[in-house]
Amino acid sequence: MDKIDRKIVNLLQQNARASLKDLSKECFISSPAIAARITKLERAGIITGYHSSINMEQIGFHVRAFIQVQLEPRQKQEFYPYIQSIPNVIECNCVTGDYSEIMEVVFPSTTNLDDFINTIQQRFGKTSTQIVFSTSVEHRGVELQAPEQENKE
Amino acid sequence: MDKIDRKIVNLLQQNARASLKDLSKECFISSPAIAARITKLERAGIITGYHSSINMEQIGFHVRAFIQVQLEPRQKQEFYPYIQSIPNVIECNCVTGDYSEIMEVVFPSTTNLDDFINTIQQRFGKTSTQIVFSTSVEHRGVELQAPEQENKE
DNA sequence: GATGAAACAGCCGAGCT
DNA sequence: AGCTCGGCTGTTTCATC
Numbered sequence: 001m002d003k004i005d006r007k008i009v010n011l012l013q014q015n016a017r018a019s020l021k022d023l024s025k026e027c028f029i030s031s032p033a034i035a036a037r038i039t040k041l042e043r044a045g046i047i048t049g050y051h052s053s054i055n056m057e058q059i060g061f062h063v064r065a066f067i068q069v070q071l072e073p074r075q076k077q078e079f080y081p082y083i084q085s086i087p088n089v090i091e092c093n094c095v096t097g098d099y100s101e102i103m104e105v106v107f108p109s110t111t112n113l114d115d116f117i118n119t120i121q122q123r124f125g126k127t128s129t130q131i132v133f134s135t136s137v138e139h140r141g142v143e144l145q146a147p148e149q150e151n152k153e
Numbered sequence: 154m155d156k157i158d159r160k161i162v163n164l165l166q167q168n169a170r171a172s173l174k175d176l177s178k179e180c181f182i183s184s185p186a187i188a189a190r191i192t193k194l195e196r197a198g199i200i201t202g203y204h205s206s207i208n209m210e211q212i213g214f215h216v217r218a219f220i221q222v223q224l225e226p227r228q229k230q231e232f233y234p235y236i237q238s239i240p241n242v243i244e245c246n247c248v249t250g251d252y253s254e255i256m257e258v259v260f261p262s263t264t265n266l267d268d269f270i271n272t273i274q275q276r277f278g279k280t281s282t283q284i285v286f287s288t289s290v291e292h293r294g295v296e297l298q299a300p301e302q303e304n305k306e
Numbered sequence: 307g308a309t310g311a312a313a314c315a316g317c318c319g320a321g322c323t
Numbered sequence: 324a325g326c327t328c329g330g331c332t333g334t335t336t337c338a339t340c
Binding site: 019032 | 334335
Binding site for chain 2: 314315316317318
């Protein structure tokens with residue numbers, strides 16, 4: 001993980017469809033060298049995938065919300081497979097605090113959201129919901145900078 | 154936005170580096186036709202970008218958290234440019250409820266997180282923080298299915 | 307990691323349905 | 324009008340240094 005690797009990661013976070021040639025120009029090394037580094041980063045589990053971002057509004061998902069759920073520890077083994085199978089759940093984390101799970105969801109309308117919340121409450125427990133008005137930072141990666149100490153991979 | 158467009162969007166959400174040829178095989182149409190459809194989807198603002206996902210742990214960001222902030226309405230014009238400039242903030246939304254902003258952040262350690270929270274509290278207002286233990290659904294897109302009514306673009 | 311050749315994918319035109 | 328099929332261009336990959 002050197003300076004060039006970080007540059008490659010940063011560039012791919014900005015545009016995952018960038019060609020090896022473009023990357024090679026930016027990094028001042030040859031395209032085969034870029035290809036080898038990308039493979040290495042993928043195999044090391046640093047780069048975990050390439051995804052396109054979609055404008056949710058444009059495809060009919062007009063309501064975005066955060067739903068927090070109070071979960072008994074033993075309910076997790078039922079909860080996780082369930083929410084993983086719901087495509088509307090775009091992120092879910094187990095967190096500290098009164099509510100053990102915080103998930104981000106998208107739905108076409110508040111009616112659909114309400115249906116989902118009712119299902120969750122019946123099957124699992126108390127929830128707290130915050131509906132999103134606007135997004136000032138769209139989900140993004142972190143820009144890598146030179147660390148104080150190089151990690152030899 | 155027909156069945157093939159939805160298939161292309163779904164495939165690109167799974168693997169944004171898929172070649173036109175691969176996509177053409179999956180969709181049973183020629184690669185030029187795929188290229189034209191992708192361009193159309195980009196111009197229509199449905200596909201908004203291509204990003205690589207990074208394993209935050211692997212690159213030294215061991216602490217992930219949600220921070221909620223109580224903000225006076227007039228503070229927004231100062232708050233938004235500020236949090237946009239902090240690379241550790243990977244998402245930020247304005248939401249309903251007691252806390253007007255909910256943001257997702259990553260830091261190398263809890264010390265760095267604490268420093269950030271202190272800065273936010275001094276500059277803006279009360280906060281509530283939930284640290285992430287584990288992630289059961291990594292941030293993902295929604296899978297598109299046939300809607301009841303076709304949207305002619 | 308660089309170079310050059312070969313394989314491959316992407317692009318633009320013509321012709322077709 | 325949109326799709327497919329051809330050839331040309333540019334990109335990726337592999338062998339060698």
